[in-house]
Structures are given as structure tokens and as C-alpha cells.
Amino acid sequence: MPKKHVTISDVADKAGVSKMTVSRVINHKGEISATTRQRVLDAMQELGFRPNRIAKRLATNATCQIGIVVPSISNQYFGAIIEGAEQFLWEHDYQILLCHTGGDPARQQAIMRILEDNRVDGVIVLSAHSSGEAMSRALANQRAAVAINTNVTPGVATCIFTDEIKSMALAVHHLMANGRRHLGYIGFEIDTYASHERRRGFDLALHQAGLVLDAPKQCATIPTQFGPDTNAIIGQLLTSNPKLDALVCFNTAIAAKALQTCTELNRHIPNDIAILGYDDDLIAELMTPPLTAVELEIPKQDVGALAAHLLLQHLKDRNSQPEDVILHHKLVVRSSAP
Amino acid sequence: MPKKHVTISDVADKAGVSKMTVSRVINHKGEISATTRQRVLDAMQELGFRPNRIAKRLATNATCQIGIVVPSISNQYFGAIIEGAEQFLWEHDYQILLCHTGGDPARQQAIMRILEDNRVDGVIVLSAHSSGEAMSRALANQRAAVAINTNVTPGVATCIFTDEIKSMALAVHHLMANGRRHLGYIGFEIDTYASHERRRGFDLALHQAGLVLDAPKQCATIPTQFGPDTNAIIGQLLTSNPKLDALVCFNTAIAAKALQTCTELNRHIPNDIAILGYDDDLIAELMTPPLTAVELEIPKQDVGALAAHLLLQHLKDRNSQPEDVILHHKLVVRSSAP
């Protein structure tokens, strides 16, 4: 049973002043005599006054709410970034409106519309479906926007990109420096920045090393939802190309599946074949054998905080479009690919 | 550059009708002649009208926003539940305001206050710090509330609890049925419902089996933030009580650490010692050896959806306080504890 809410008018009456005076006390605006302030404060205390943010939003045309749009919430990668952003925004008295797209472009658009209707002060978009300009138009409607690993038309948002070309070079060079010559790549069947770039980076890195890629024999993609056939797909890659002596996997979950499959097929890790994963370093460390992984240089929470920071900065000073940021990776070598 | 927002008045002028008529068209309320409706619809279309939800909230005293309060977002367990709730609420045109407490009771209280200020229609609280009535009071102020694995005074919220006593019985009985007699338990240093209940369930299950628990020699707790000393703590338990032939771990991450530690100490799994984890079944399956785990009977997304469903139900019919729900577990046997 929610109690009836106390309004500013109630407080004003009780303290014997005008609404505006109360408002000024609350917002520390203008000059107020010490005695009046105290009287208002007392009245607020006594009545248990809590300001109605809805009304404030309407009057000020600022919501102190930020929309965050992610493909999935149950994914630790996104979860950590969201958490970092939420932390930072909380400290600055902003709330977050969280929506997940499930990778569905139509839903993604619907979400952007709803966020507009909610008049959020800005949005942070993570790894959006990369098919185009719908997102760019949506972002252009926002007061401020930060896009992480999402291709948008220049100017509509501050962009944060991970340098996947370099990260993949790191991975490939490490493997080749340790004698691997026949590398395979396993990715997801999704249409995102990271998905494209890592795949592209793989090509480039091989090319740089003077190798030519025979994609059908070296690369496989699997559905994001694992099923009983997941290992079969990986197995097919391994058997159709028995020479493979290293597998680069789009993320740790795939790497784990690869590890299972290799065990099933009696390929010893790392003697017969090396396995290298991406991103989920905490889990990578828990595996047996522990997985060599490419991981962001800074914690994912910090990425979220950075995004939030850039957003608020742009919100504070509308002229300053903050510069785009490139994030780099490091290689954490463990026994799956020494 | 966000374009100037179109208001209902603009549409009304354009269509040559009153604001109320436009409002009625938008909300499908009252009778409107087909021609007028079409005229309004056309005007809305032409002007690109989008209703301002802030104003609507203020007028209707309903926000269509639900607060969700969790200890952590980067945790897959919570992430999946949030995702399920968000999915369900999205389908019913509700947005979620997400906050994480980091396990800090003070912050938890602050969050509840902010959510009140935001006039959310209801809140879902997950695994809140169990120390007491502050949360209960906060929930009592809400129009509707659902508490998951959180102790609150009866009536202030619809409660969802996991039956940890039974789940632990499942675990312990399985281990003993397979000849284990010296069980250990490793938990977290946190003050939550699940933390207490699993520990208590461990005691009870041993007692039921006719064993007496020697807590100092059988139980250990570790900080939630893993560090280099994590394995040391587990190692100390193992060496101080060499008889231990099974470890029950509060979650999969701890189980993984236990697995590492056992390997370091040359205890073979499962011959010398069995390891059993909780909850993160997806990860448990990826481990080597795969971990036996106690897992919820229904997917975690469904738990979130259930919570959201109960919340909306209560919101729709304020008299009906939905009944509390008890969730049960199943045992997924793998090779770490066959």
C-alpha cells in the first residue's frame, strides 16, 4: 500500500513559503536565507517529502535517464559493460533504461523508438546489428549517443571500437611464432562489427604472413545458440582438414566447444592442435587446460564507464563531440596455446 | 541534433480538432468517427508525431517502468533472470530501470529511494542483502513488488524462493549414495538468502544422514572477489582435513577453483575427491572434467519472466496478492561427481 505522495505545495504550505522557494532549496539555486532554508528543510523532513522526478522531467525537459541497448543481457561480456556504465551513471545520478534486442533488427528499431518516446537524455548502443542506416537515423534523433562496436554514419554518435585487426594479428602471430602453420577460424553466424572484423583480421594476418586462405577448408561458422550439432560442425572442419594445428575461436564458449570436440576426436591439446579464444578471460582461466585468450586491455566494466563518461561529457557540452576511442587487446597466454 | 518534438497540440491544429480528440485516437478510448480518426492519423503521420511518455506519466500517475535491483549485472545468473524479465515486460510495453547494488546495503537503500522518486510502477528485487527490514519498508512503499530469494516481512511483496534445503539434500544424497562419507562445503562470504540456506541445507542433509558436522574442518568461505589466495583457502581446507572425499561448492566458479586446487594438490577427480557445483550449468558443462551441478528446473530466463508476470498481475488486480512461488532444482550428473 503505497502512501500518498507529498508534493512541493504541501511542503510550501507547511513551511509558510511559496512553491518556488521550496524548489530553490531542493535544487540549491538562488539565494535563500538560512532561516527559511531550515524551515523548508524541516517541513520536508517532517512530511517525508520526495521530489517527483516525472514532474521534474516534464518541466526541465531532461530525464536523467540513459537508454542502453544490447543484443543480450545474459552474456557476461555485455553484462560487465552494462554494469560499468550503470555504476558510473549511478554516481552521476542518472538511471538506465535497459533493453535487449536478441539480435533482431526490427526489435532494435522498435527499441530505439520507445527510447525516443521516453525522452532519454542519451543512449549507449552495444554491438548493434550492422545492417545499416536505420540505427544511424535513430541515433541522430538523440541528444547524445555512444556506439560501441557499431558502424554508424559519422557524427551521429561517439564511437568506441575495439581494434580487431590488431587483436587478430596478435593471435595469429603468436601461433605462428610457435610453429603453427595451418590455422582454422570458428566464428558465429551473426552480423556484427566484431564478427566481421575478426574474420577479416584473420584473413589479413594470414596474408601478412605470406599465406593464402582457403576459407572453406579453414573456416567454420556456428549458430549462436549451441546445440547438439555444434560439436559436429567443428568436428567436420577438423576432419575435412586434418592438417589444422591451431584453432582461433571467436569467443571462449566456442573455444570450449572446440576443446570438447578435439578431445572427442583424440587430438591432444596443445601438442596436436592449439586452441585460442577471445574475451571471456575469467572463464578461460577456469578451463582445463586453461585457455590462451585475447582480452581487452582494460576491464570491461571500464569500457562501460568510459562510454557513460563520453556520453555525459557530450551532454554537458553539446558543442564538444568527443573523439572516437579505439580499444586495444592483450594476449593472455595459457597452456591451450603456449 | 534532435529535432524539435511534435506535440499533441500541433497534431490537433493540423487536423482541425481538439487535443482530446487526438488523445482519444492515440489511446483508442471513446468513440471516434472514422473520418475524424483518419484525419488525425494522417496529421500524426505527416508531422511524425511521437507521444511524450513523460507527460503521459505525469497525467496518469503510471510510468510503465519497472525497477530491477540486483547485486551484480555481470553475473550470468542474474543476467539471465534480468533478460527474461526484460523480455516479458517489453512485450507488455513496460521498460525496466536497472540498478545494481554491488552487495552494499546502503546503496541498496539509496536505490530503493531513487526508484520511488522515479515513481516506478513496481520493483523486482533479486538476492538482496538479507539484513532486514529496511528493504521490507522500501517494498511496502511500492505499488507492487516481487522479491526473489530475499527475506521480507510477509505481505509487502510476492516472493519467489528457491528451495535450497531440498536442493542441498539432492546434492548430499547423491554423493553419499555413491560412497562419499567426508563432505566439505565451500561458500561465499556474503549475506544472502541462498548463501545462508545452502549452508544450512548442508548441515541438515548431513544430520539427516546421521553425520555430525565439524564445521571448522569441513567448511570454508571465500571472498566473492577471487584473488591469488582463493586457491590457498581451499587448499588449506583440503590439507587440514585429508579425509575429505567430496566438495560441495556454492557455485560453478568456486567449483572451478576447487578443481584447480585439487589438480595442484594431485588429488584426482573424481577418484580421490568429487566436486559438485551449483547454478551455472552452461559453464559447468564446458569444464574439464565436466562438473556435476545442481541447477534450477526451469531456465533462468523463465524465472525472470515469472517474476515479471506476477508483478504485472498484481498491478492489474491490486486485490490479488499472487501466491508465493517455490522453485525446485534438479541434479545434472557429470563426471566430476558421478
Added chain:
DNA sequence: TATAGTCTTGTTACCGGTAACGTGATCGGT
């Protein structure tokens, strides 16, 4: 044709705050 009832639409006030401007009181300086 008068009358009541139904449809459709307009009017007014209000949700709970804030912006912008107005006003009386106090104050220092000459």
C-alpha cells in the same frame, strides 16, 4: 414535432514540478 438517448467532440482543470520575471526590503556610498 417534441423528447429522450446515443455519438461524437470540445472545455476546463489538473498532474507536480520549473523558468522567467517581478517586487519589496535591505544596504552601502555619496
Added chain:
DNA sequence: ACCGATCACGTTACCGGTAACAAGACTATA
């Protein structure tokens, strides 16, 4: 003692919708 500046606070209008009631147009009925 007069004047402008500053201080402390009040007034009015407005943010963009909706609730509640009023009112005109039209229909059916007697």
C-alpha cells in the same frame, strides 16, 4: 536622505499530456 544594486522571495505561465464533465448533432421513439 536619495539612489541604484543586491538579496530574498513571490507570481504567473508553462512543460505535454489526460480525466471528467459539458455540449452539440443526430437518431429513434412516441
